[in-house]
Amino acid sequence: MDKDIRIQAAWRWPALLGLNLLAAVVLASWLLPPSRALWDGAGLWLFQCLNGSLGHNPLWDGFWAVTSTRLSDALVGVLMLGLMLHSRWVFRVSELRPALFTFLGLLLTLLVIRVLFNKLVGILDWQHASPSTLVPGTYHLSAAFPELERLFELKDRSSRSFPGDHASVLLLWALFMGLFSRGWKLALNLGLALLFVLPRLVAGAHWLVDVTVGGVFIALLAFAWGYCTPLAGHIANGLARLCRPLWAPLQRLPLINRLRVISPS
Template sequence: MSLNTPQARWRPLPLLASHLFAGLLLLSWLWPTTRALWNAVDHAVFHLLNGSLGAVGWWDWLWALSSIRVFDILVGALLLTLLIRRDWLFAQHQLRPALFTFIGLLLVLLVIRVLVTKLASHFGWQHASPSLEIPAAYHLSDHFPLLERVFELKDRSSRSFPGDHASVLLIWGLFMALFARGARLAVVLGVTLLFMLPRLVAGAHWFSDDFVGGLLIAALALGWGYCTPVAAHIAALLQWIARPPMQLAGKLPLLRRMAVLRY
């Protein structure tokens, strides 16, 4: 695939495939027979990950620190760096189209996430996170009160479906996977899965919150954003708006070294 210019065209088959995938994924979670399998996986993953806490101090610190809001900002900076690093996935002339196309995808994802969340509330799909439902859960917020008081540890939610944090990571991973090959594809998938772990270890989300709710949102967002003209038009508008300030920023001593500012 090419990102030399945003491609404002319909891709009917990939769009249909994204909806079919999202629909089958949701149905597998709603149908009682397969829902029992999802529930079994949810509990097994929770006990495996959350059950690893409470034995080794540095291990608990690792997941406590990775469960605060500030860490999310650092993860976002890393994802952005990989996206706009010249010649990692995209050549110099592809960096801005890639960046603004991804921003367009995020805006589409935001709309779809709101719709899915409203549907989840309407149809009673919502539930509390495992840290609130399982009595034996290890609560990081109880063992790291200073982090909880200052930064708010994300280890619980009364409405944990769908996994919104996971949906952002997954849309980044799916978008990058369209262009990554070999070792770079392994890095993209590894980064995506690695940074989904903190919420699962802390017990803020069930496995299915992320890999049903979050994944179906990401799949639909990729379908509507990248397989239709939507993200391309958003990207074109954002590039037009951003061109003057980016040209100005490109003249500043520290910023002009950034590849995305040189066009």
Template sequence: MNKYELFQARWNFSRLVLCNFLALALMGFWLWPTANIAFTHFDEWLFNLLNHPLGESAVWLDIWTVASMRPFDIVVGLILLSLLIKGDWVIKAVHVRAATFGFVAILMLLLIVRTLFDKGLKHLGLQHSSPSMVVDGALKLSNFFPNLPGYLDLKDSSNQSFPGDHASVLLIWAMFMTAFSRTVGQRVVIWCLALLFMLPRLVAGAHWGQDDYIGGIAMALLALGWGYYTPFAARVSSFMVRVTAPLFKPLSYLPGVKNMSVVRYSEV
């Protein structure tokens, strides 16, 4: 198998158009006043369902407080990365390095999409505050733990919560991994993890549901479409595999590390 089978070697216009159409359709539906009111009512119910139990159990409160801290995002990132580079789980070992660089390339596109989203929303005056700041009776984690050190950075509120950045990264990872998955079991694990790691921001009230299932999905679809269904990921991945080969060579002599698929194989 070569790079042309790992990523799209040429423009896949049908899939690209589909990704863009779905993203724009989601945003259009969200902007429709009647649908937006329905989303808001649903999200208020969802927030109360997830947030109110925080006041009923100290253990439950502690779990979601830890999960809502910025350092926990590092743990999540390591889990997702380990599954991405685990050879022969979803992605074949020989292609792990190329796939990793391809994923990073798509994340770069996601950053561009997010920047454009931000500018557009501000220009149109469509930004909104998170539920923890506007819903009556919201339980804010920072009120329970007012003396947490700043470096823990408890994420439970935002003046600009749309779209969900955290969710978009999880969703693009899930979509990317699903594109290479071969079994139902793999897809179940992938999407269960993505949804599980999206929950902390929803429980804490840093995001509305629509920030994730509208904004997060729309951004992920745009980044996936322009990254995976064009030659972009294939070309960036191929280039990065070539230029980083000298950096990986010394790692191939280190015990333990040398057996990692991302180090051991470099074929595109």
């Protein structure tokens, strides 16, 4: 990989140890009885505040209904990918392909960690249902917007809401982008991740701990073992070799060939 590119496969021992320790502290803060009570109280209060804002203004309700759909998730994914591959946002033109493949490597790392952690959650009986199924008086967006529910599936309930998988992906993206961002771009990247987490909290699909404990725990471990070891870098190199024959045909396609990740020059 070009030494001028900031995204390099390497062992980063201080960050690896620090992120694993931070992840352990985050999880322990939820498991220990004294702080568990604080998490539970904060989660109930936040849900009642956020979900309690619904049912008063159709435009407000409609916004959160739309942003809670699978379609919205797909659009958010396109936006995240677009910002990552925008040559004037965070990464230089020469870094776009390494950034894309490294992030894919991080996502694969996250997937493995998520599967293993979900098994642990089941074995230790840490699983719980979402607040919308447990708290009386919940405003259900799926009931208020049945057409959206029928067409796109509103994410406002779950019998297994821990950990927040959606949040873990957003937080991993924010960690990766934040590592190379500065100033207002750093603030905006982090702000976007937090904003896109909110619909699940407002609709009641997740408790606060599903995001700030489960999602953060998985994202920290994925970033630690993906980026702070050579793992994601090796995956990125493998993906780069696999995709090498595709670049020439893609560069002949109208519009597609204008993307700098396709035609760097």
